Amino acid sequence: MEKLNMETLQSNAIVIESAYKSYQSGKKSNPIFTNLNLTVQKGKIYGLLGPSGCGKTTLLKCMVGKLRLDAGKVRVFGSAPGDRNTGVPGARVGYMPQELALFGEFNIEETLKYFSRIFGMSEEKFQARLEFLMKFLDLPSKSRKLELMSGGQQRRASLAVALLHQPELLILDEPTVGVDPLLRQSIWEHLIQLADGEDATTVVITTHYTEEAMQANRVGMLRNGRLLAEDSPTNLLRTYAEPGLEEVFLRLCHVDGAVLGDTNIGSAEPGLDEEKRRTLNLLKNEDGEEKSEIPDINFIDNKIDQDERVDDKPVLKYTRTRFSPRVVQACMFKTFNRMSKRWGFLIYQFVLPALQVSLFCLAIGQDPKELPISIVSDELVNGTHCEYFSQDCPVNFNLLPPMMEPNSNLGNLSCRFINYLDDTTIQPIWQPSHQAAVESVELGQSWGIVYMGSNFSNALYSRVMESGLMPGGDDDIDSKAGKIQIQLDVTNQQIAFTLQLKLAQAFQRFVDQLATVCHISGDAASLPLEFQEPVYGTDRLTFTDFMAPGIILTIVHSMALGYSAMIILIERNEGLLDRTWVAGVTSSELSVAHFLCAVSVNLVQVIVTLAFMIGVFKVPVEGSLILLFVLTLLQGLCGTTIGLIISSVCQTQQDATQIALGIFYPNMILSGILWPLEAMPVALRYFAFTLPQTCAVEAMRAILLRGWGLYHPIVARGFLVSLAWIAVTYIIFKIKIARSH
Numbered sequence: 259m260e261k262l263n264m265e266t267l268q269s270n271a272i273v274i275e276s277a278y279k280s281y282q283s284g285k286k287s288n289p290i291f292t293n294l295n296l297t298v299q300k301g302k303i304y305g306l307l308g309p310s311g312c313g314k315t316t317l318l319k320c321m322v323g324k325l326r327l328d329a330g331k332v333r334v335f336g337s338a339p340g341d342r343n344t345g346v347p348g349a350r351v352g353y354m355p356q357e358l359a360l361f362g363e364f365n366i367e368e369t370l371k372y373f374s375r376i377f378g379m380s381e382e383k384f385q386a387r388l389e390f391l392m393k394f395l396d397l398p399s400k401s402r403k404l405e406l407m408s409g410g411q412q413r414r415a416s417l418a419v420a421l422l423h424q425p426e427l428l429i430l431d432e433p434t435v436g437v438d439p440l441l442r443q444s445i446w447e448h449l450i451q452l453a454d455g456e457d458a459t460t461v462v463i464t465t466h467y468t469e470e471a472m473q474a475n476r477v478g479m480l481r482n483g484r485l486l487a488e489d490s491p492t493n494l495l496r497t498y499a500e501p502g503l504e505e506v507f508l509r510l511c512h513v514d515g516a517v518l519g520d521t522n523i524g525s526a527e528p529g530l531d532e533e534k535r536r537t538l539n540l541l542k543n544e545d546g547e548e549k550s551e552i553p554d555i556n557f558i559d560n561k562i563d564q565d566e567r568v569d570d571k572p573v574l575k576y577t578r579t580r581f582s583p584r585v586v587q588a589c590m591f592k593t594f595n596r597m598s599k600r601w602g603f604l605i606y607q608f609v610l611p612a613l614q615v616s617l618f619c620l621a622i623g624q625d626p627k628e629l630p631i632s633i634v635s636d637e638l639v640n641g642t643h644c645e646y647f648s649q650d651c652p653v654n655f656n657l658l659p660p661m662m663e664p665n666s667n668l669g670n671l672s673c674r675f676i677n678y679l680d681d682t683t684i685q686p687i688w689q690p691s692h693q694a695a696v697e698s699v700e701l702g703q704s705w706g707i708v709y710m711g712s713n714f715s716n717a718l719y720s721r722v723m724e725s726g727l728m729p730g731g732d733d734d735i736d737s738k739a740g741k742i743q744i745q746l747d748v749t750n751q752q753i754a755f756t757l758q759l760k761l762a763q764a765f766q767r768f769v770d771q772l773a774t775v776c777h778i779s780g781d782a783a784s785l786p787l788e789f790q791e792p793v794y795g796t797d798r799l800t801f802t803d804f805m806a807p808g809i810i811l812t813i814v815h816s817m818a819l820g821y822s823a824m825i826i827l828i829e830r831n832e833g834l835l836d837r838t839w840v841a842g843v844t845s846s847e848l849s850v851a852h853f854l855c856a857v858s859v860n861l862v863q864v865i866v867t868l869a870f871m872i873g874v875f876k877v878p879v880e881g882s883l884i885l886l887f888v889l890t891l892l893q894g895l896c897g898t899t900i901g902l903i904i905s906s907v908c909q910t911q912q913d914a915t916q917i918a919l920g921i922f923y924p925n926m927i928l929s930g931i932l933w934p935l936e937a938m939p940v941a942l943r944y945f946a947f948t949l950p951q952t953c954a955v956e957a958m959r960a961i962l963l964r965g966w967g968l969y970h971p972i973v974a975r976g977f978l979v980s981l982a983w984i985a986v987t988y989i990i991f992k993i994k995i996a997r998s999h
């Protein structure tokens with residue numbers, strides 16, 4: 259393809275040559291326009307006419323650099339849109355899309371302020387333009403929210419955004435839809451005035467009102483992806499001897515339909531034979547020369563590099579740094595402004611972490627309380643409960659072995675044992691018989707049975723004697739009779755473990771008391787195991803303390819992920835993202851702005867979470883609070899970057915929510931938050947270590963409960979893995995956002 263010559267580029271604002279664009283629909287490619295040539299002169303108004311779906315919006319998007327051609331060239335001010343120095347997208351172009359593509363919660367002033375910040379307008383200039391546009395476009399109060407405006411008012415507010423910074427090029431997609439005839443005329447007059455001035459503005463405008471295009475300097479009639487005619491309105495009327503543009507268009511459509519069988523571009527023949535082309539006579543320029551061939555379908559594969567420069571130097575140099583802190587700031591202001599209007603959002607983001615911590619600390623890890631247990635002691639006279647029992651030594655030490663006998667106080671050892679049950683945890687329910695106790699468990703009224711037989715006290719005495727603790731035991735005693743027989747409902751493992759522990763502790767206290775009152779050593783009645791002061795932690799540590807480090811990180815990580823997973827998606831779905839791109843915001847600026855906003859939200863979440871966990875619920879902290887804070891923040895950042903990737907790849911909020919939930923549960927289950935990693939199959943354990951939270955949870959637990967510092971490999975690993983995840987996911991996010999740009 260021939261290079262566009264310098265003269266063409268200098269005199270024209272937009273030159274499109276042999277453009278081919280298609281949309282992918284599954285495996286099928288639907289061509290929207292093929293071999294399209296179009297020229298927009300500088301300082302002129304170009305009206306693009308065509309039926310719905312003929313590709314006008316697509317063409318405009320290619321002009322502003324929002325979409326790329328599959329083949330062919332588009333040059334705006336001599337360069338391909340998106341070229342470093344072209345200024346398009348950027349301050350040289352004002353774009354008004356068909357949809358509102360603005361935040362409905364913003365009022366007019368806030369909306370325009372956002373774009374004025376991007377374009378670096380001074381406050382004075384901004385106020386002057388705001389006043390002018392309010393009057394000129396007959397807009398309601400500056401403080402009226404866009405969502406509360408009528409359709410026509412919204413379109414005028416949208417037009418105000420395009421006109422705000424007085425760009426050299428205006429690309430307006432149906433700006434007069436929903437606008438009353440008076441205002442429509444006034445808009446056209448303003449456009450004519452802009453195109454007429456010293457620094458004449460170039461305007462490309464699409465419209466459905468064919469006749470208003472009479473005011474354009476040049477009109478292009480688009481149908482089925484091809485330009486049927488392109489000329490000044492008067493020339494078109496003269497050439498086709500018709501009274502109006504509508505009639506011209508209809509006539510061209512009839513001819514086009516006759517030649518192409520009125521097929522749409524997707525099913526049209528890729529090439530036309532000479533006869534048809536002669537009949538059509540529509541692909542000719544003003545000099546009567548054919549513009550170019552309808553492309554062969556292979557043309558699609560023969561893509562032309564969009565970045566191929568026409569000339570070494572751009573026709574008009576326009577420079578802007580690729581990264582401007584001012585633009586980042588503008589994007590951040592906009593996001594914070596939006597947040598401040600959403601009370602529900604603020605409560606969700608900042609109250610929910612506190613609520614989650616509180617619920618966790620209140621509901622998880624504490625000992626179960628008031629567990630009903632059926633108690634049966636067949637040695638009790640009345641068969642139900644203990645009225646009186648002795649706390650004295652049951653052995654008469656006045657007699658020497660083997661004459662030593664239990665004294666009269668021996669009776670009711672069963673009552674003595676029951677007396678040592680922890681009544682906070684266990685709620686004894688006396689039952690008259692073993693059968694009644696079984697029924698109680700079967701009815702779900704108690705968690706188990708503690709049974710002591712009719713000869714329990716004597717049998718226990720004999721057992722002790724037999725064991726050699728005291729000489730003179732009775733060898734013939736039934737060993738079962740001297741045992742406390744326990745049968746539990748173990749379907750709830752935590753409750754069963756708690757009951758086993760509490761019953762064992764009660765028995766130990768019972769034995770200790772006996773040893774004390776009988777003046778014998780308690781050691782003899784204990785297991786020869788001594789658990790000394792723990793190396794790390796205390797005996798008072800609970801399951802809550804085990805889980806707390808993981809819960810802190812999970813709350814912060816998932817809240818950050820949930821917030822950032824929506825952040826770009828919302829802007830894209832509401833269309834503001836497109837306008838932001840066209841205003842010239844680069845992917846780096848947008849990534850940094852969103853990242854910093856998410857970090858700010860995350861910072862508050864980290865502070866709230868740690869304050870509640872440590873300040874209110876007194877989770878023990880042995881190590882450095884600073885390390886704790888930094889590691890939690892890093893995990894929040896990690897959630898943020900993962901969320902930003904989700905936000906940049908998903909099309910709908912539903913997709914994003916599903917992915918976020920899909921990540922949340924495996925992460926929670928595998929990261930050693932709920933259960934020790936050591937309990938996992940080895941292969942799964944190795945996999946778990948590749949997840950973003952596993953090493954961090956271990957490091958967090960080591961800081962919180964063991965007081966380890968960064969010098970310790972387990973702590974250092976937690977920090978390094980978190981940093982690596984942040985770096986890698988941020989790079990992926992940056993690549994994704996640049997591709998969607």
Ligand SMILES: Nc1ncnc2c1ncn2[C@@H]1O[C@H](COP(=O)(O)OP(=O)(O)OP(=O)(O)O)[C@@H](O)[C@H]1O
Pocket residue numbers: 281282290308309310311312313314315316317356
């Ligand atoms: N992202 C997309 N993916 C697939 N097809 C698309 C996409 N965007 C537009 N199209 C299709 O491309 C064709 C041209 O769309 P376009 O929006 O450019 O038409 P238009 O001339 O601006 O229509 P209207 O005047 O109704 O706005 C339509 O058939 C449309 O369905």
